[in-house]
Amino acid sequence: MMKHLFIEIKALVRMWLFECAVGASPAMLTNAANDIAPGTTFIQQEPRVSEYPPIPGTTLFDGSQARKGYALNKMCFSFNSAACREEFVRDEEAYMHKYGLNEEQAAGIRGRDVLGLIRAGGNAYYLAKFAGILGLNMQDIGALQTGMTVDEFKAKLKAYA
Amino acid sequence: MAKIVGMLTTSHVPAIGGAIAKNLQQDAYWKPFFDGFIPVRKWLDETKPDVAVVLYNDHGLNFFLDKMPTFSVGAAPEYHNADEGWGIPTLAPTRGDVDLSWHLINKLIDREFDITTCQEMLVDHAFTIPLKLFWPQSPCPIPAVPVCINTVQFPLPSARRCYAFGQAVGDAIRSWDSNKKVVVIGTGGLSHQLDGERAGFINKDFDLKFMDSMIHDPAWATQFSIHELVEKTGTQGVELLMWLAARAAVPGTLKKIHSNYHIPISNTASGLMALATV
Numbered sequence: 001m002m003k004h005l006f007i008e009i010k011a012l013v014r015m016w017l018f019e020c021a022v023g024a025s026p027a028m029l030t031n032a033a034n035d036i037a038p039g040t041t042f043i044q045q046e047p048r049v050s051e052y053p054p055i056p057g058t059t060l061f062d063g064s065q066a067r068k069g070y071a072l073n074k075m076c077f078s079f080n081s082a083a084c085r086e087e088f089v090r091d092e093e094a095y096m097h098k099y100g101l102n103e104e105q106a107a108g109i110r111g112r113d114v115l116g117l118i119r120a121g122g123n124a125y126y127l128a129k130f131a132g133i134l135g136l137n138m139q140d141i142g143a144l145q146t147g148m149t150v151d152e153f154k155a156k157l158k159a160y161a
Numbered sequence: 162m163a164k165i166v167g168m169l170t171t172s173h174v175p176a177i178g179g180a181i182a183k184n185l186q187q188d189a190y191w192k193p194f195f196d197g198f199i200p201v202r203k204w205l206d207e208t209k210p211d212v213a214v215v216l217y218n219d220h221g222l223n224f225f226l227d228k229m230p231t232f233s234v235g236a237a238p239e240y241h242n243a244d245e246g247w248g249i250p251t252l253a254p255t256r257g258d259v260d261l262s263w264h265l266i267n268k269l270i271d272r273e274f275d276i277t278t279c280q281e282m283l284v285d286h287a288f289t290i291p292l293k294l295f296w297p298q299s300p301c302p303i304p305a306v307p308v309c310i311n312t313v314q315f316p317l318p319s320a321r322r323c324y325a326f327g328q329a330v331g332d333a334i335r336s337w338d339s340n341k342k343v344v345v346i347g348t349g350g351l352s353h354q355l356d357g358e359r360a361g362f363i364n365k366d367f368d369l370k371f372m373d374s375m376i377h378d379p380a381w382a383t384q385f386s387i388h389e390l391v392e393k394t395g396t397q398g399v400e401l402l403m404w405l406a407a408r409a410a411v412p413g414t415l416k417k418i419h420s421n422y423h424i425p426i427s428n429t430a431s432g433l434m435a436l437a438t439v
Binding site: 052055056057058059060061062063066070073074076077079080081082085114115118123124125126127128129131132133137138139141142145146153156157158160161 | 176220221222225226243244245246247248313314315316354355356357358359360361363365386388391392396397423424425427428430
């Protein structure tokens, strides 16, 4: 328990130092100074969802995912615009580069790997806009993620009725 | 003072927009879903609400992760739908009611719900499709005020918090100095999960219990944490928070006008309820 707490504190201090190093805004620094009381309150900064056991096959899109996936989700958010979708289709690599996707995210896009994109911080709603470009609907996406055929996936849904 | 005539809750799924555009209402796959709305429309024709307050969740049309308010209230004279990226038709704009918007905003902040106000707000399928289902005319014949609850990025507001928020919305409507009849709408759920290896998860037992609680025990679902709700209803099933808030806005004994439950519409267990104030 103590060891766990120590690791948490170390991680948070490292995060804070990183924010200082990359040039956090004065407001962020003030908040950091005011909100974190000396010594004891670090554990409260832990993401709340991690207090619960994981749900199998489920990634909660929490702060850590939102940070990791920002560039990927921002690119997918741009797919609300038809012009952006066309630009992506014309040159996927250039478009991914423009949004600064990391290698893991770019590989997920190239491989149409939905589970890989979720691991890389993708959010279901934004990823669905990417699926729209590929002409895939939610049953197609469901089948891809569960290793079923689309018919099997549809049958699985129907069986709940 | 304004009067709340009742509450409507329904699932929202982009594919419904596609089905409406293709006139598939009588198609075998869609009929059990669309037929549920016939008695509700009859009640609306008789009751004639003047304005709707719509509790819904945005799916990355108006809000991105750069700014993600937990609770937000529209304050625009008109709300536009737009391209959502998944190929469903864009629906006509819906008129707003700016007086009611600002009354809600003022009262909610009085009650310490520090909401985000939006004088421009794009509304996605979670707002437009339910209105289209309840009022098939285009554009929607009555004005509506969108109230958005974040279900995109965790942490989400707890079920208990959403219930209290709904109570504050209801109190605000009832204190509005107007002779208008208001209907409260909650859209989302019921159980479904789009993402991960658990995609395709549905929980009929829980959904039916939840729908029953809407009538007999409105605060029942507030006993669950968000994590428990995701576990029981799926990552998107958690949208039932909109139903919970809508029910809290219209408290006390309500008369059931109609309810419908059908599996599946797309990947979703679809639910529909119409409850009238007695």
